[in-house]
Amino acid sequence: MSKAIPSRSEDYSHWYNELVKKAGLAENSSTRGCMVIKPYGFAIWEKMQQLLDQMFKETGHENAYFPLLIPKSFLSREADHVEGFAKECAVVTHYRLRTDEKGAGVVVDPEARLEEELIVRPTSETVIWDTYKSWIQSYRDLPLLINQWGNVMRWEMRTRLFLRTSEFLWQEGHTAHATKEEAQNETRQMLDVYAKFVEHYMAVPVVKGVKTASERFAGAVDTFCIEAMMQDGKALQAGTSHFLGQNFAKAFDVKFVTKEGKEEFVWGTSWGVSTRLMGALIMAHSDDDGLVLPPKLAPIQVVIVPIYFKGEGLEKVMEVVKPILKSLKEEGISVKFDTRDTHKPGWKFAEYELKGVPVRLAIGPKDLKKGTVEVARRDTKEKYFQPIDSIVEHVAGLLEDIQDNIYSKAAAFKEEHTKGATSWEQFKELVEQGFVYAHWDGTPETEDKIKEETKATIRCIPLNQTKEEGRCIFSGKPSQGRVLFAKAY
RNA sequence: CGGGGUAUGGCGCAGUCCGGUUAGCGUACCUGCUUUGGGAGCAGGGGGUCGUAGGUUCGAAUCCUACUACCCCGACCA
Structure with missing residues (x-):
């Protein structure tokens, strides 16, 4: 019984950590906050990649690759963007090491300081929009539908295998369009692609929705997301799709000439899923004996x-x-x-x-x-x-039965742990157990206070939200519909 | 980054308080025989600069200082 893992009821997060390691998916590396993805874990990721890549191509996208390092000045071109990411950027300042004269091994050569520091990309909007400036002149160059598979780095305070690591693997789609409507449609289309992938292949049911202003991607006009429920009732954001408006086009001066000969800024989107999906896959289905993989993603069926x-x-x-x-x-x-x-x-x-x-x-x-x-x-x-x-x-x-059964089981669990709350007392109790639909007055102040008191956040305003008169669960002010609250990873 | 904890063969741990033979246990590993329908049994064997760097001491896994990594709680986080 040397490989036995702790039980979920005993210690959910210990169960998760041990499972990831014992099942041979990933382990911590000697590099702070960065993981080694082991062959079995990588095989699952490769299947995910392959299926998603196919879906991207079916919707007209092409793959390209942009640099890992971004000139520091790029990040500050879009005001919200820099504010969102500045605090977690790794910075390259030098380009050479040398042997220490005092015998302390290698040291950074102080004479090799870069004139402009480079940022290890936390996301690639800036460098991609800088490139798009030279790729786009006319409406004939649009839409530009590009995806990139790569890695990014965000200097996180606390990391967990797959769920939050300093370096992670992902794909990021970056598209440019002639009209607002077309960009909005693209944003929604990719959200649907993600939802379909997660539900159909990963067998994890999701809630589609739009983020509130405070949870929005830095630099986006609207952030859409899919939220999945883990077996401890917590929410995990499984994918995001952003409508960028003309924010990045303006920041990087990306204009095109319309059929009518007018010069306009292009409209943008970006969307991504990461190795975090591995965490969702593991936590949604697995049990005290180990992993439970949906047949469609199992390296060995x-x-x-x-x-x-x-x-x-x-x-x-x-x-x-x-x-x-x-x-x-x-x-x-x-x-x-x-x-x-x-x-x-x-x-x-x-x-x-x-x-x-x-x-x-x-x-x-x-x-x-x-x-x-x-x-x-x-x-x-x-x-x-x-x-x-x-x-x-x-x-x-x-195999088909199992795929269906795993999905049904996860869907039933999600249903059981999704409730509506009508009073603050009830809300506080229910939000400890899963998803809660409740009225919200629409202000960031209320959102903050609810978070402070309960640790729960608004995961999204669901897309299928029905109009319903009500009063905010916290402030009692009028509300037009319920939003989804949960504690989140 | 704040509070708490941990670091000892591959993995899980004891030993540390109160310094003193050859650092121990389980498991894993190697060899042999018997086994094989739910993590086999017996016998023999190998593997450790006790996280790193300093310091105290005749002597350090043990005491002191600094550092690093990981875990938990916060803060932060798409």
Whole structure:
């Protein structure tokens, strides 16, 4: 039982940290606040990337790459933007090291100071809009639909694997449009892409909404987001899509000539999801035995564990397994046949449960006699025997079942932990347990006070908000509809 | 960045208060035999500059100083 992890009820955050490490997803590195993403964790991220990339391309976007380092002066071009990010920027000041004369190893060469310091990008709006200035002259150059896969750095005070690390991997889309409407549509389209990805592939239900002014992206006119619920009832912002208006176009002087010959500023959007999605995936589904991965994102969808005795045992199992392997692969199912004789079956069972492999097949002497396979599903922990000649179709169907079941389970959990509050007392109690819909008077002052007293923030003003007369849960002032409150990661 | 805690074979810990043989335990690892349908058993074996750098002392894992990293609570954070 060396790899057992703490239980969720005992200590949720300890459970999360241990799970990430024990399942081989990531670990802390020797570099402060930065993680090492291990092969199994990276394999999941690669699947996410691949699916998202495909969705971006289907909606007309192209990939490009912009520099990691940004001239310091760029950051101050957009006033709100610099205020939002200045406090967490890593700065490059020198370009050379030299051996210390006193023998203290290498030291920064004081003579190699940069004339203008460079910022390690916390996000790339500035350097990209600076580039767009030279790419855009006419309405014929628009829309410009670019995505970048890369890494960014934000000097966070407190880091947690995947959820908040100083360096993280992400994609950032940056688009430029001729009209406001088109840019707004793009913003909403990408929000929908994110929502679809998270719900359909990650099997995590989300709430789509728009951020309040105080939670808005630094430099945006509007910030849209998807919010997911974790198993401790807290919210995790899973993706954002920003309508930038003409803010960056004005800051970087990006103008175009319209069909009518008029010169105008372009309209912009930016949108991103990060390795934080890994955190959402882990916390939304996993249990005290380890990861639970949705089949659509599992690097290994099916594992086959042979059970045999020394000698010819494995040979016999192999004969039966080989055609199954072939058929499963033909169905596009990723399957691993674990023939290692260095670990016992029981050990392997526990190991693949820890790693969240959706379906496990075990084949041993009993099965050879009866013509069956033992099927074990990770999500429900059910085990049963299935005739061997129908196993391939069965597994294909089972993977879909599991994907659906994981989603349903998460959706049911979210429903159970989503309540409406009508009094302040009730609000304070409910917000400890999950999402709360409540009236808000629309002022940042009230928002702040609620945060101060309860630690809960307005996650978003939901897009499907229905008009409803009411009174603010805190101030009692009139309100037109309910907003979503929760404690957040 | 403020408060609290931790740092000892790969991992988890004891030893530190009150300095003194060869730094110990569980697990993991290696070898052999027996095992193999839920994290195997027995026997033997290897692995440590006790986070880093200084200091006190005849002698430091243990006392003192500084630093670093990680964890928890805050603050901060899209």
